[in-house]
Amino acid sequence: MSFERSNIANMQGYVPGEQPKQDNVIKLNTNENPYPASPQVQAALEGIRLNDLRLYPQALAKNFRQVAAERHGVKEENIIPTNGGDELLRLALTTFADSGEIIATTQPSYSLYPVLACIQDCNLIEIPLLDDWSMPEDFIDQLNSLQAKMCLLVNPHAPTGKLITVDSIKKIASNFPGVLIIDEAYVDFVDPSESYNCVPLIREYENILILRTLSKGYSLAGLRFGYGIAHKTLANPMMFKTRDSYNTDHIAQKLATAALQARDYVEANWETIRNSRTKLTDALNQLGLVTGSSQTNFVLSQVPAEPGAEALYAALQERNILVRYFRQPRLEDKLRISIGSEQENAALITAITEIVAGQAPRV
């Protein structure tokens, strides 16, 4: 017997990357930050009192919204705190996309989008990126001929690491009448020389919703804290209608607020990861794994036919090194590799060197 709605009965759930049980694993498969959160977050954790947990948290996460608004130069009304970035995506669909409507994204893209579309009984249409992962010239025309209600863009892009410019986003927002979601989960790792900042666009464009998360840039994947930045036209219905009243908890609010306040610490962390990214990219290319430049905390590497991406993934897993393999069109010959610590990256390179050389001794 099944009680499910037909769209739910017919769908497959999202499969998250593996979370290994043992401790001796080098985990480069789900884009976590290799370094812990700031001492300010530690202090906030130590400041949590059991007695404060008796009471419901701030329903509107007022302190967090104030700090986030100040950090981004917007108003409190523009900040939508959520239980992880994934919740913001779900909330956006719940609020703005009716059953049967079209949601557009690129191919490839974040593999959660199709799942969220199924849950909301929407049709997800994937517009293929060009071979160099840039957007097709007629992207806006395609969006509009689809009559899409919503467009989901991850920028910098996952899983390719490519960044599209603020001007491109502006052009889409101006010419597309639907809701444009810019999923900036990886934005903290963009090279500052790119001068990438979409936040000011929300003043002019009521249809832009920017997603931020503390999972990657702030080393807090375990805390589940994300937020949206948007004009109140989009923010208000999510804040006051569709969001669970207490969607973020007391501890998460306190730690997230502290995390955002420790600017110097996180900026140094991002710089470290960018430097590691450059080194890892060079080393992978030298090993024959074709790895383009990335603006995120991961790289996408094309693996030569020998050993092949899936076999390399499995051989690394045997050595307790986890990377991400997607059995998907255009990705089945590639691996997505998170930037680890210097030691982790070096261990990865050593392992790949051995596997590629066919020596592959077990460690």
Add this chain to the structure above:
Amino acid sequence: MSFERSNIANMQGYVPGEQPKQDNVIKLNTNENPYPASPQVQAALEGIRLNDLRLYPQALAKNFRQVAAERHGVKEENIIPTNGGDELLRLALTTFADSGEIIATTQPSYSLYPVLACIQDCNLIEIPLLDDWSMPEDFIDQLNSLQAKMCLLVNPHAPTGKLITVDSIKKIASNFPGVLIIDEAYVDFVDPSESYNCVPLIREYENILILRTLSKGYSLAGLRFGYGIAHKTLANPMMFKTRDSYNTDHIAQKLATAALQARDYVEANWETIRNSRTKLTDALNQLGLVTGSSQTNFVLSQVPAEPGAEALYAALQERNILVRYFRQPRLEDKLRISIGSEQENAALITAITEIVAGQAPRV
């Protein structure tokens, strides 16, 4: 300009009870527990390591599910951990109730239900309880003639505190072909002499979904942790399809697991609150506020025309005592009062005594 779906554009959001900013308030308005969580929860909090927050939490909250399953004598597959009980309710609607379908509940009931129904574009039908707050004899017939897809019952009932029996629930589950949600947010405060336990029913009835929360009985409203108990027919699609992959965070999982393990501590706490409830009920009745027996951590008191419920609510608020007033049919002459500590309850009684006596000196 609005981008909202029409059902969202036309709805009003849920208004949670006030969360006062100042500290010197006696807070009896949102059914929080007056005593803090157990020392075991404190130890779990102290055991949280920043470095563990770098990584995504257990997607399936495996440790918590094991402990909860053992606690209730069910299997892990029967436990659905959620970000507060409200998330379980939302997930159930998302998974099982299609747009346009009928969801039934009682009148009165938890005021979040109509909001969740609006979000899912369902029609909520409220079946009035009898004057003594018991279920009408033909409740099942009404459900079935409505062709309801889902029925939401809060048991023990909010805001009246009344308990319906396991036999009544069994009878509904047997004769109603839809999903029957038993919202047991307050079940921990039921008198043990009632021998109330619906959990074993999930083996026989695939259509029962029981809601539990750590907000009240475990003094953890600020943590946001709830869970469902159900046959895997209902549990699986929520666990593996519609739930956000990482809906409960690392800290919440750890603290919730510790909370469930400290049985002796919470049972003593519940007994204390039951004793306070008896005393408070007697004192309110003596003051002319007609207060029936309650199986929850609150009472519902009918206030005489002088001073009237809304005026008494306002007069208490002036004295920094918060209780809950619902401007709703059948409730506008009543106040819902959470059971506080002995001191808080005594302060409430003193204040009401003064207000009723018309002395009402400001303190």
